Amino acid sequence: MAVKRLGELEDKIERGELVEVPKGSVVLTPEERKQAVKEFAERVKMAFYYEFDELIPSIMADKIDELVKEICGDD
Numbered sequence: 001m002a003v004k005r006l007g008e009l010e011d012k013i014e015r016g017e018l019v020e021v022p023k024g025s026v027v028l029t030p031e032e033r034k035q036a037v038k039e040f041a042e043r044v045k046m047a048f049y050y051e052f053d054e055l056i057p058s059i060m061a062d063k064i065d066e067l068v069k070e071i072c073g074d075d
Contacts, residue, residue: 037071038068
């Protein structure tokens with residue numbers, strides 16, 4: 001049984017499903033990661049609106065929304 005479990009763990013490591021997390025690192029759940037990406041995207045869009053006239057921020061907002069959809073896979 002122990003050999004089988006070690007084999008399963010080895011397979012997870014090879015697939016990148018089991019990795020060593022350095023001490024002090026913050027590990028987010030998939031939902032927390034999605035929320036963090038969305039919040040970051042909104043902050044970037046607002047920065048464009050503050051720095052540039054209307055056309056550039058509108059174009060960039062669309063591009064940023066596409067990236068968020070690609071990364072998060074929803075909404």
